[in-house]
Amino acid sequence: xxxxxxxxxxxxxxxxxxxxxxxxxxxxxxxxxxxxxxxxxxxxxxxxxxxxxxxxxxxxxxxxxxxxxxxxxxxxxxxxxxxxxxxxxxxxxxxxxxxxxxxxxxxxxxxxxxxxxxxxxxxxxxxxxxxxxxxxxxxxxxxxxxxxxxxxxxxxxxxxxxxxxxxxxxxxxxxxxxxxxxxxxxxxxxxxxxxxxxxxxxxxxxxxxxxxxxxxxxxxxxxxxxxxxxxxxxxxxxxxxxxxxxxxxxxxxxxxxxxxxxxxxxxxxxxxxxxxxxxxxxxxxxxxxxxxxxxxxxxxxxxxxxxxxxxxxxxxxxxxxxxxxxxxxxxxxxxxxxxxxxxxxxxxxxxxxxxxxxxxxxxxxxxxxxxxxxxxxxxxxxxxxxxxxxxxxxxxxxxxxxxxxxxxxxxxxxxxxxxxxxxxxxxxxxxxxxxxxxxxxxxxxxxxxxxxxxxxxxxxxxx
Amino acid sequence: xxxxxxxxxxxxxxxxxxxxxxxxxxxxxxxxxxxxxxxxxxxxxxxxxxxxxxxxxxxxxxxxxxxxxxxxxxxxxxxxxxxxxxxxxxxxxxxxxxxxxxxxxxxxxxxxxxxxxxxxxxxxxxxxxxxxxxxxxxxxxxxxxxxxxxxxxxxxxxxxxxxxxxxxxxxxxxxxxxxxxxxxxxxxxxxxxxxxxxxxxxxxxxxxxxxxxxxxxxxxxxxxxxxxxxxxxxxxxxxxxxxxxxxxxxxxxxxxxxxxxxxxxxxxxxxxxxxxxxxxxxxxxxxxxxxxxxxxxxxxxxxxxxxxxxxxxxxxxxxxxxxxxxxxxxxxxxxxxxxxxxxxxxxxxxxxxxxxxxxxxxxxxxxxxxxxxxxxxxxxxxxxxxxxxxxxxxxxxxxxxxxxxxxxxxxxxxxxxxxxxxxxxxxxxxxxxxxxxxxxxxxxxxxxxxxxxxxxxxxxxxxxxxxxxxxxxxxxxxxxxxxxxxxxxxxxxxxxxxxxxxxxxxxxxxxxxxxx
Numbered sequence: 016x017x018x019x020x021x022x023x024x025x026x027x028x029x030x031x032x033x034x035x036x037x038x039x040x041x042x043x044x045x046x047x048x049x050x051x052x053x054x055x056x057x058x059x060x061x062x063x064x065x066x067x068x069x070x071x072x073x074x075x076x077x078x079x080x081x082x083x084x085x086x087x088x089x090x091x092x093x094x095x096x097x098x099x100x101x102x103x104x105x106x107x108x109x110x111x112x113x114x115x116x117x118x119x120x121x122x123x124x125x126x127x128x129x130x131x132x133x134x135x136x137x138x139x140x141x142x143x144x145x146x147x148x149x150x151x152x153x154x155x156x157x158x159x160x161x162x163x164x165x166x167x168x169x170x171x172x173x174x175x176x177x178x179x180x181x182x183x184x185x186x187x188x189x190x191x192x193x194x195x196x197x198x199x200x201x202x203x204x205x206x207x208x209x210x211x212x213x214x215x216x217x218x219x220x221x222x223x224x225x226x227x228x229x230x231x232x233x234x235x236x237x238x239x240x241x242x243x244x245x246x247x248x249x250x251x252x253x254x255x256x257x258x259x260x261x262x263x264x265x266x267x268x269x270x271x272x273x274x275x276x277x278x279x280x281x282x283x284x285x286x287x288x289x290x291x292x293x294x295x296x297x298x299x300x301x302x303x304x305x306x307x308x309x310x311x312x313x314x315x316x317x318x319x320x321x322x323x324x325x326x327x328x329x330x331x332x333x334x335x336x337x338x339x340x341x342x343x344x345x346x347x348x349x350x351x352x353x354x355x356x357x358x359x360x361x362x363x364x365x366x367x368x369x370x371x372x373x374x375x376x377x378x379x380x381x382x383x384x385x386x387x388x389x390x391x392x393x394x395x396x397x398x399x400x401x402x403x404x405x406x407x408x409x410x411x412x413x414x415x416x417x418x419x420x421x422x423x424x425x426x427x428x429x430x431x432x433x434x435x436x437x438x439x440x441x442x443x444x445x446x447x448x449x450x451x452x453x454x455x456x457x458x459x460x461x462x463x464x465x466x467x468x469x470x471x472x473x474x475x476x477x478x
Numbered sequence: 479x480x481x482x483x484x485x486x487x488x489x490x491x492x493x494x495x496x497x498x499x500x501x502x503x504x505x506x507x508x509x510x511x512x513x514x515x516x517x518x519x520x521x522x523x524x525x526x527x528x529x530x531x532x533x534x535x536x537x538x539x540x541x542x543x544x545x546x547x548x549x550x551x552x553x554x555x556x557x558x559x560x561x562x563x564x565x566x567x568x569x570x571x572x573x574x575x576x577x578x579x580x581x582x583x584x585x586x587x588x589x590x591x592x593x594x595x596x597x598x599x600x601x602x603x604x605x606x607x608x609x610x611x612x613x614x615x616x617x618x619x620x621x622x623x624x625x626x627x628x629x630x631x632x633x634x635x636x637x638x639x640x641x642x643x644x645x646x647x648x649x650x651x652x653x654x655x656x657x658x659x660x661x662x663x664x665x666x667x668x669x670x671x672x673x674x675x676x677x678x679x680x681x682x683x684x685x686x687x688x689x690x691x692x693x694x695x696x697x698x699x700x701x702x703x704x705x706x707x708x709x710x711x712x713x714x715x716x717x718x719x720x721x722x723x724x725x726x727x728x729x730x731x732x733x734x735x736x737x738x739x740x741x742x743x744x745x746x747x748x749x750x751x752x753x754x755x756x757x758x759x760x761x762x763x764x765x766x767x768x769x770x771x772x773x774x775x776x777x778x779x780x781x782x783x784x785x786x787x788x789x790x791x792x793x794x795x796x797x798x799x800x801x802x803x804x805x806x807x808x809x810x811x812x813x814x815x816x817x818x819x820x821x822x823x824x825x826x827x828x829x830x831x832x833x834x835x836x837x838x839x840x841x842x843x844x845x846x847x848x849x850x851x852x853x854x855x856x857x858x859x860x861x862x863x864x865x866x867x868x869x870x871x872x873x874x875x876x877x878x879x880x881x882x883x884x885x886x887x888x889x890x891x892x893x894x895x896x897x898x899x900x901x902x903x904x905x906x907x908x909x910x911x912x913x914x915x916x917x918x919x920x921x922x923x924x925x926x927x928x929x930x931x932x933x934x935x936x937x938x939x940x941x942x943x944x945x946x947x948x949x950x951x952x953x954x955x956x957x958x959x960x961x962x963x964x965x966x967x968x969x970x971x972x973x974x975x976x977x978x979x980x981x982x983x984x985x986x987x988x989x990x991x992x993x994x
Binding site: 032033036040044047051054055058062065066069104105108109110126128130131132133134135136137138139147148151155159163253254255256258259260262263266267270271273274275277278279281282286288289290349350352353356360379380 | 495496499500503507510511514515517518525528529532563564566567568582589590591592593594595596597598599603604607608611615619715716718719720722723726727730731733734735736737738739740741742743745746747748749750837838840841844854857868
């Protein structure tokens with residue numbers, strides 16, 4: 016009986032105008048997203064390769080002289096990832112290049128081709144399509160499933176059959192889920208076909224597991240909206256009221272909760288302004304300089320035979336260590352504010368889906384923080400390499416300091432010996448573990464939706 | 479008769495449950511958003527004042543002209559609560575220096591750059607989403623619904639033209655929408671003025687009034703679209719489905735797609751390219767600098783005195799206590815500092831050249847795509863009126879550039895420059911004047927035989943008298959300038975509604991009122 020009910024619901028849904036429009040809109044938007052992404056990905060790939068080449072050339076040139084290699088800035092760069100198609104994660108605003116030398120940290124920046132003159136926009140990734148467009152269509156498919164049938168009088172007829180109400184609503188829910196899944200699959204297939212033609216088909220094969228997990232997550236997410244639609248439809252008498260309530264709740268949780276929570280997060284977690292930060296950092300620098308344990312070390316540098324060479328090098332290195340410490344502290348402060356805002360946005364299933372997808376696709380803020388940590392680690396390894404190479408030079412004074420290159424080795428090093436930077440990729444299983452909270456909350460929303468929808472329908476007056 | 483119809487329609491609409499629920503949710507969102515945005519604005523004002531005071535204090539401490547660190551700050555506007563435009567991604571402070579021309583960096587120094595990953599919204603976004611949805615919910619069954627219920631027949635049996643019925647429905651819907659709109663605005667103003675003490679000028683009130691009018695134009699578009707779909711469809715449920723898809727595409731997808739398309743269809747060169755072109759300019763500067771050093775060495779032979787190798791003036795310098803060192807220093811200053819101005823101009827030309835052309839091309843594309851999106855048009859109109867659009871920001875950058883020019887004139891014209899300082903910018907004093915100055919005398923005494931090098935310490939000197947130093951005062955765009963930017967958009971939005979209303983009239987005149 017259940018099967019028949021589901022089939023009937025699917026047949027009814029599939030020929031409806033709203034489902035046809037859903038299908039057309041889904042296909043168009045997935046196809047547009049793929050076409051635009053190809054261009055974007057190619058540009059980014061080109062920029063990345065150019066940057067890597069330039070960095071390599073610079074290293075080769077500086078490898079002729081160890082102190083040049085140590086004192087000049089170099090980069091670690093994040094490669095563009097195809098997975099940004101699944102979840103862009105605000106990557107266009109996040110830095111993808113860290114600049115540093117073995118002595119100082121120069122900063123992080125974004126090499127994306129951003130045009131500040133354009134209005135702010137959201138990337139049309141899978142999260143945007145499913146999170147916004149398909150969740151909307153899920154509500155449109157279900158807003159009158161109960162109240163609409165009551166208005167037409169068909170609900171009475173259905174209830175007069177020997178089918179439990181539980182089975183009836185279950186059939187409606189499953190049929191809607193199947194219909195949504197079908198639209199989603201079609202859209203995703205169109206998207207992936209275009210990507211395979213436009214880019215390299217083998218690229219996609221690296222992301223099969225991620226695609227599979229994404230589909231599961233999307234269905235889990237869409238299910239919340241189907242249940243919400245069914246719940247509100249079972250709560251009110253008129254389908255028009257059900258639609259108004261559903262859509263207003265939808266706009267609130269999709270648009271206003273994520274944006275409002277981030278603004279609230281900024282308010283709740285206040286951090287010192289960049290002006291205050293700069294003042295503190297400079298004051299610490301001046302204090303170290305003024306309170307140098309050996310004041311003569313501050314004196315004018317007069318070549319390698321300067322009697323306070325070791326003290327001066329220590330002093331200069333302490334200055335840069337202090338700057339590094341301030342920078343690390345500032346980074347922690349900035350992140351704590353973003354995390355506070357992000358935690359507040361978890362009230363919205365849309366944010367839950369976005370963050371989960373970012374984890375799966377290794378994009379977004381967390382991926383950047385991991386990249387930053389690896390960059391820091393690489394800098395330590397690079398510095399140790401400089402110290403080790405310098406220790407092998409008998410002519411060096413072994414006083415490594417950014418201000419005085421003459422105080423340490425100027426011998427050439429082999430480019431092959433220079434440690435290279437590589438960002439490790441996480442297995443998808445690990446990503447699943449990282450999104451456990453998101454999964455738990457999505458499950459909670461699903462369960463809540465199911466209890467409310469099923470409960471409301473059990474008590475629904477079909478007259 | 480038409481007034482009776484309007485009255486009936488208004489009553490019908492405001493008694494509707496959909497109307498009540500939309501108004502309540504809209505009001506809650508408005509209260510929350512106004513509080514958060516007002517607090518943000520107050521914080522921005524505090525920060526602006528902090529910057530201005532810090533700059534003023536720094537000026538009191540300036541001992542030499544090379545120590546001058548001038549900034550141009552743009553004051554925040556309370557209208558950003560209504561529409562943020564492109565302001566969240568732009569810098570509101572510009573460094574003013576003879577060695578660089580103010581320009582908007584691609585990377586801006588915001589308080590927390592990572593917060594950019596979040597979306598933001600303003601009051602007009604709420605109106606745009608909630609009120610447009612309410613507009614659709616109010617009119618989707620205006621014609622088809624009445625036909626289904628059979629009331630359309632009864633109305634048409636009266637001696638009233640069909641277009642008048644349509645007009646009454648349009649007016650009633652707009653009146654219905656005006657209630658939550660004005661209620662929300664009233665609550666917003668109460669929060670802004672009572673809780674956060676935000677005061678608006680007459681110009682700003684006029685702009686708010688125009689924003690409200692443009693909101694009506696925008697809502698008018700949705701009402702007429704709703705009426706058109708309702709008069710095209712036989713059943714209210716069909717018009718509703720079409721309208722819902724139209725709404726989601728028009729409000730969410732289309733305006734976003736416009737910017738996304740503009741950013742993707744045409745590429746801008748990677749920033750690295752422009753930066754390497756700029757680096758090349760400064761490398762040429764360095765070459766010229768070295769050549770000048772050699773020339774000076776030939777003109778005034780002797781031990782080269784200590785200076786940093788970058789060619790930029792050191793904050794301190796060492797002076798060997800004789801005339802030659804001083805003379806060489808003056809020559810360097812006179813020849814190298816004007817070069818900074820020259821090369822800063824070249825850097826600016828590179829930026830303004832090909833790169834800027836690409837940025838503007840994307841902007842033009844976006845503007846063209848926006849013409850097809852009523853929501854994007856509405857956003858452009860409100861941003862321009864709220865002085866947060868890109869055009870307003872460019873006015874700020876232009877003014878910062880003009881300010882730099884007046885600062886340069888001040889530096890060049892000001893004859894007092896040499897009074898107490900060592901780091902001379904553009905000085906036109908003769909060597910005799912320099913040699914006879916207090917400064918030269920003091921340096922000679924401090925140096926002299928046996929004391930080869932003397933550090934120059936700024937704390938020896940009194941602060942500079944900076945009377946006559948130009949001050950930056952931001953002149954926001956006037957109302958007429960703002961209107962000039964958006965007049966076409968307003969006309970387009972109006973035309974869209976008029977055309978749609980005309981189509982509605984045609985459709986309703988051909989409408990078969992019989993219910994089957």
